[in-house]
Amino acid sequence: MSSAPSENAAPENAALPPARTPGKRNAAATRQRILDVALAEFAEHGFSGSRIERIAAGASANVGMIYHYFGNKDDLYLAALEASYKIIRDREQTLDIAHADPRQALKALVELTFDFLSTDPHFVRLIMNENLMMGRTAQRSATIPHMTRPLLEQLRTLLARGQKEKIFHREMDAEDLYISILGLCFIHVSNRYTLGSMFQHDFAAPDWLARRKAIVVDVVTRSIVATPAR
Amino acid sequence: MSSAPSENAAPENAALPPARTPGKRNAAATRQRILDVALAEFAEHGFSGSRIERIAAGASANVGMIYHYFGNKDDLYLAALEASYKIIRDREQTLDIAHADPRQALKALVELTFDFLSTDPHFVRLIMNENLMMGRTAQRSATIPHMTRPLLEQLRTLLARGQKEKIFHREMDAEDLYISILGLCFIHVSNRYTLGSMFQHDFAAPDWLARRKAIVVDVVTRSIVATPAR
Amino acid sequence: MSSAPSENAAPENAALPPARTPGKRNAAATRQRILDVALAEFAEHGFSGSRIERIAAGASANVGMIYHYFGNKDDLYLAALEASYKIIRDREQTLDIAHADPRQALKALVELTFDFLSTDPHFVRLIMNENLMMGRTAQRSATIPHMTRPLLEQLRTLLARGQKEKIFHREMDAEDLYISILGLCFIHVSNRYTLGSMFQHDFAAPDWLARRKAIVVDVVTRSIVATPAR
Amino acid sequence: MSSAPSENAAPENAALPPARTPGKRNAAATRQRILDVALAEFAEHGFSGSRIERIAAGASANVGMIYHYFGNKDDLYLAALEASYKIIRDREQTLDIAHADPRQALKALVELTFDFLSTDPHFVRLIMNENLMMGRTAQRSATIPHMTRPLLEQLRTLLARGQKEKIFHREMDAEDLYISILGLCFIHVSNRYTLGSMFQHDFAAPDWLARRKAIVVDVVTRSIVATPAR
DNA sequence: GATGAATGAGAGTTCATTCAT
DNA sequence: CATGAATGAACTCTCATTCAT
CATH class of the missing domain: 1.10.357.10 (Tetracycline Repressor, domain 2)
Known part of the structure; x- marks a missing residue:
């Protein structure tokens, strides 16, 4: 589902031991998972056709988390769009x-x-x-x-x-x-x-x-x- | 709004034998108006973003008529897509x-x-x-x-x-x-x-x-x- | 579709030559066809599940005729119910x-x-x-x-x-x-x-x-x- | 209204450990209320005649909850039918x-x-x-x-x-x-x-x-x- | 008498969003 | 931080009924 998890998620996970603190999930990782899944969802279904609930499920998160981290559907879409642009920009620099x-x-x-x-x-x-x-x-x-x-x-x-x-x-x-x-x-x-x-x-x-x-x-x-x- | 003005508007101004009231009790004209408006709506908002009610209003018709003539949203979209293709095809033949x-x-x-x-x-x-x-x-x-x-x-x-x-x-x-x-x-x-x-x-x-x-x-x-x- | 066409429709058709006057259809026959089809429709789908349009189509008539002859859906149902009862009553008399x-x-x-x-x-x-x-x-x-x-x-x-x-x-x-x-x-x-x-x-x-x-x-x-x- | 009062009303009056507010934020209770009301609605009006909105109102819930718990009208009806059968079956076992x-x-x-x-x-x-x-x-x-x-x-x-x-x-x-x-x-x-x-x-x-x-x-x-x- | 275009109210269903826990 | 129950607005679609022709 993730279009480029290695480039985006890697830094977050790098220093983390595999076992996380039970009560507190890894906030940044959850945010990143949501973003990756959202990017794929918006690409596949367009803005209107994308479903918040499907994104939450795909990211093994829940709907509330999306609103917590991104505010609303519009802003999540903005974040996904920017993340996607960042990938090509980085590529061009090579x-x-x-x-x-x-x-x-x-x-x-x-x-x-x-x-x-x-x-x-x-x-x-x-x-x-x-x-x-x-x-x-x-x-x-x-x-x-x-x-x-x-x-x-x-x-x-x-x-x-x-x-x-x-x-x-x-x-x-x-x-x-x-x-x-x-x-x-x-x-x-x-x-x-x-x-x-x-x-x-x-x-x-x-x-x-x-x-x-x-x-x-x-x-x-x-x-x-x-x-x-x- | 009309993507095919020649077929729709022309008869009104020309000499029409039956001479019907433009917007009323005229099946072919109503169907065409719906199709024209639908084409514009789908082009502007995409499939998911298009609204049946907006199309009905734009065509001075009502929602029921759309379903009467086109069956459902999918088939209306198909009709609009085909109508749009027909325009460019006709143009190329010139x-x-x-x-x-x-x-x-x-x-x-x-x-x-x-x-x-x-x-x-x-x-x-x-x-x-x-x-x-x-x-x-x-x-x-x-x-x-x-x-x-x-x-x-x-x-x-x-x-x-x-x-x-x-x-x-x-x-x-x-x-x-x-x-x-x-x-x-x-x-x-x-x-x-x-x-x-x-x-x-x-x-x-x-x-x-x-x-x-x-x-x-x-x-x-x-x-x-x-x-x-x- | 007709539940008992012989008993109900026969008298109407008996004296009629097969070719009817073109402009005027046989009113009583149309009414009877609607009634027969309505009886079957109500029996099959219940009152709420029955469709006026389906009855019209089944009777080779149109929706307007049903309202012309029977007033509304409730009264058509009443007529069908009475017609059905009449059949068993006649049978018992034998x-x-x-x-x-x-x-x-x-x-x-x-x-x-x-x-x-x-x-x-x-x-x-x-x-x-x-x-x-x-x-x-x-x-x-x-x-x-x-x-x-x-x-x-x-x-x-x-x-x-x-x-x-x-x-x-x-x-x-x-x-x-x-x-x-x-x-x-x-x-x-x-x-x-x-x-x-x-x-x-x-x-x-x-x-x-x-x-x-x-x-x-x-x-x-x-x-x-x-x-x-x- | 309730077809299974023993399962639904009893816990409210008895000593419930979690002691939740009766009508709010209580998944099982909401589901049961919907089911009870649906059973009565379907019995009273038949499938076609039953109204999702009336069931929601009767259960002090909203339409979305019905779809959340039961999927659609058909499946809600299935659940109600099964619940009704369960009652007589249990009775017979006595x-x-x-x-x-x-x-x-x-x-x-x-x-x-x-x-x-x-x-x-x-x-x-x-x-x-x-x-x-x-x-x-x-x-x-x-x-x-x-x-x-x-x-x-x-x-x-x-x-x-x-x-x-x-x-x-x-x-x-x-x-x-x-x-x-x-x-x-x-x-x-x-x-x-x-x-x-x-x-x-x-x-x-x-x-x-x-x-x-x-x-x-x-x-x-x-x-x-x-x-x-x- | 007969046709079918047109209407409008309402039905089932979906979905972004909020909020108690 | 995290969950998922709850909400309400809107959307697609249906249907009895009316009415111009």
Whole structure:
């Protein structure tokens, strides 16, 4: 159920002996379990379709605990959304754009995005749901609006270097490039089921994903590399 | 509110032989009004978030009528989804791919897709919602799974001609091309709000759309046109 | 669907050529069809469980007709109840108690009651339902309260003759005898399903009914025939 | 209102260790109150005619609690039916058939049945309703189908002894005898209102019941006792 | 006479939230 | 900290009844 328990729960549990004090359960751990389950629930059912009671049961907690730790359904959803964003942000930081060949760096960036969106079972669905809700919750968040800052910075650096080196000849904006990458990496996940019923195959199959990833890298690269006059 | 104004509003103004009172005792009109409002409601609130009562009120009907004509909420949603698909399908048929220069035809196709997805206030949201529901309803539909047949045929014809004429040198699959086009035309609509909070501007602004459309056409074109060895 | 179409509908249809005047349907026949279907519906589903729309559909009529002919659901139920009672009353009149040996006459009466209750698919269920509704409708009826008059008269005559002839030595009241007969003839029909789940066989099977009928005749007879001092 | 006052009301008046507020925050008591009221409601109005809201109000609970404890209306009805059966079963176990004179034992059994059916305000109506619903719920029950096992065993024992002692000469089956008893004890309760409107008196009047009980005992006894050749 | 569209009240059921223990 | 009983508002759906045509 948990999308990334190791990264979130691990620090809490690290120093804890397996046997806890009987009367007092581990508060932080309970909170984290609720959050993990909530993230999965909201991703799977959307906001309206998610059930507080199901989250409580899934986290081996009870409804009261959710209200104790998170206030209400809206705020729990906000917390889940932020937690989900944090995962991708942390992932992006692992890239080292600066010291690579721009073309290789671009490839690495696209592949990371493609892999993350294709692999994380919750992120795309949460984003879709949030957009269906017209960004109501993301706007309330103190952290989400800035989430892609680092990625964009990397992209800008990368673009500038490529253009200076005449590898990328076009004056493409980082924003435009980012949106193209996102669109090409997002669609087969977001539209997995409607595409599936159109083309009659599974858009999450590993083989298909591997082939598609190469195509996406190619499409993105072709869109900015300098070409002899055409 | 009406997603199919031509079919609904037109007869009222034109010369109708039976000449009935618009909102009263008119089965077909009532059914259509319900369907139009339901389409908007489901697009705006998703399935769970949509309210039968709100649809009834919006259609100047009452709850009983909805159940009389559509059976239940699920089937009303199915009808709305099918009606929405029908609109884009009809639009696509207006394209004349066969008799144009492949490059121009591709451009026309991309622009039509871009414009439709950017303009229709309901289609993208319905598709997103349907995917969040794991395609549960699209699978039940007798018509939806075949909806992109004609479009794909057009795309295959176009690709074949372009490749024969050596304008398109790549052996790109129609499916792959379609998904790239869809991804590039879909993302700024589907992710309008989360992108908006990242980049702090409105992704539905006409100026931005016009510029972006050109970029998308460019990215798609570059992805398949023959280029001198690179 | 009709519980006794021959007795009720026959006179209406007798003189009618198969082709009716197109514009005007046969009013009396429609009314009768509704009544027949209503009787079956009320017997099958009880008052609350019966559906006006289902009755209309079953009678190949429409809801408006039911209100036109019968006023409302309550009055339709009353009409159905009275129609059902009329059937058993007519049946009882076929007995000729006066000119038979008292013991034979008693047997004939018991068998007639047993057969009617076991055979008519609706009567017992309507009576049960009416009793569950605390006789609310039977009390409103002008005809129902007198329905068993003739039967009781026959029973009184029969008892008096049997006692005068010293065949029936007991001073049993006609009412008491009637209730015993009714109880013994009613229970396997009224409690068909709960008895069925207790004894694991079908209480409407012809074989069982034939055997049981003999037992009931025997029990009733033994209850009133004169016996040497015991 | 309560069908099982011993289990419900007694603890309140007795010395209860936890001593909770009667109507508040007491799961078992709330559940029992709902069940008691539901039993009465279903007996009075039948399944379709019963109202969840009325049951909640009658039990000083709210609608949600009913769904919390019983799932849905169907299952609440099942619980009520089982509870009602349990009452008569327990009552029957109080009889000591084995050590009495067969004739006396038979009399005791008939009188117990007669009294229970005449006295319990709910049982007969629930059985009638269940049969109108074609035993749909009794069949789902794990306990009901076996409910008359013990009674039938008693009856078989009693019959065998009576026949061995030449008091009962007939080879009457226990099932046949049971059905006769049930029919004779059931009819004035099940058909209380239709009989009432026929005979113009109250079939629940104590005087009438006392007289009738003697008759029923007599009819049953005569049906199986050995008689000199007739 | 006949049709079926339309109405409105109310039924069963669900669910976020509160609160006594 | 933790539990789960209790609440009340709302939601989907049904149905007897009316009424324009």
